[in-house]
Amino acid sequence: MTLREIKEILKAEIICGEEHLDIEIEFAGGSDLMSDVLAFGKPGLLLLTGLSNAQSVRTANIIDAKAIIYVRAKKPDKMGIALAKEKEIPLLSTHHMMYTACALLFNQGLPGVRSSSNQK
């Protein structure tokens, strides 16, 4: 599903990266703990998070995540937005809470990260 479709499903607002809305998203994962994201995340991830500091973007960039959806209408700070623009990571914000946002996407057919304990 495209990021544009995801934006519609979540009635999300674009913070930056409007020009990348046609990218294809294959799987997603949600967490507010950055070490969790680094442990389960895989390149291509759509990250849903309630954490809105610059580390959310830095973490996404480290694992080559494709985009970030901030839940509960959160928005990252200026430093986070600047890095996202530089790294071409689109940022969106939805008023839905984490559980609902994930459920809405899952119901529309977007799967979670396939779990594997070792990425080596």
Next chain:
Amino acid sequence: MKKSDEHVLSQQFEIKGGDFSNAGKTSTSIKEILQEIGIDTSIIIRAAIAAYEAEMNVVMYAQRATFTLNITPEKLCFKVEDEGQGIDNLDMAMQEGFSTATDEMREMGFGAGMGLPNIKRNADRFKIFSTPGKGTSLDLTFFLNQDE
């Protein structure tokens, strides 16, 4: 890359403890360097995750650190030497879920107690030394030739 160049690249970064607004910048730069060199993407991600977790630990638990990056045709090495409180019980610190992070750090998204286990899992070689009251150092190796 020519075999004869022992050190293809060697670079040092300073990390400041407690500086949360800049936390993660060093690893972001290191990832960029690895991408410029053209290292295999799957190795870059493992190395970047380890660098980021190591950097965050310095920001959270130490005063300062020197992060040394060394690349040879065979391997990528990270040495992260900090001055700080050190770790009293390394076995405990290495367990998934063990964390002494404050509520403030947790609000920022840290303190899952997953950092050190994440680093160990992603590195091909992992060494940690710590002297309580003095500091901690991490020695990480990533082999660049898959068969090793």
